[in-house]
Amino acid sequence: MSIHFTVNGQAAAVDVDPATPLLDVLRNQLDLKGSRYGCGLEQCGTCMVLIDGEAAYSCAREIGSLAGHSVTTIEGLGTPSEPHPLQRAFLEEQAGQCGYCLSGIIVSAKALLDRNPSPTRAEIVDALDKHLCRCGTHTRIIKAVQKAAAMGAPA
Template identity: 55%
Template sequence: MNLIINGELREEGAEPTDNLLDVLRNELGLTGPRFGCGTGQCGACSVLVDGQDVAACQLEVGNLEGKAIVTVEGLGTPDAPHPLQAAFLELQAGQCGFCLSGILVGAKGLLDRNPNPTRQEVAQALAWHLCRCGVHNRVMDAVLLAASRMSAEAVR
């Protein structure tokens, strides 16, 4: 099975019915997507599939051949963080961090589709991502900060 993960073609010996979250974490060592509820309702396992923010725990890899899959590991590096990652760090938009990989991926999907979202659009896009620490306002501030920085960079 050939999967395109974080821009890289990966040949994987997974069965078509294997769960994407399990393959990412257990076979490929990509532990950013986390197991939360297991029912696709919390967003902890969120990845982008062809730009759509989806729950990896609900996807069979057999349905993903040829589709672009992006995990939080595909956003940036410690030396060159994605603007979202930099804004989240700067504004301390996380507390325990369990939900953040899914939120970051979801926010990237939003900014790819809509580089200049309103606060309401950010809230709507991330509504299914559960955070029990209560950092929702800082998360939205960080997404909007990243969006403004990315827009300013695009103008240059």
């Protein structure tokens, strides 16, 4: 079955079983490796993407439910020569250590800043609560999101 949707602003069509997880399609069909497989149970946040602008897990989301929808991955936020303000802030604050969780965290932070351009520290913590990071860089992650907000991260 052919599923038609938008990925990072580009029309996409994939011929897969509609029950195939979005994460599998992104990584294996569309070669977008920024979203990562963590738990497969929507509990760690490493697979987070934006679906129609809202942060959503991609590891268990069936591709068949996304026909006609828009998906944005970390690759859709910026480029190496022109990173998104969130990506710049994360680099400047050295907010990552191993980096495995960061694509999901940055995507969720973007959804937050799109909804609320000036979040409080508590709102940032709440928005990122669903993400597991074992490196211990939580304070720098929060600072990076605050910095991006102060820079006026674009939608």
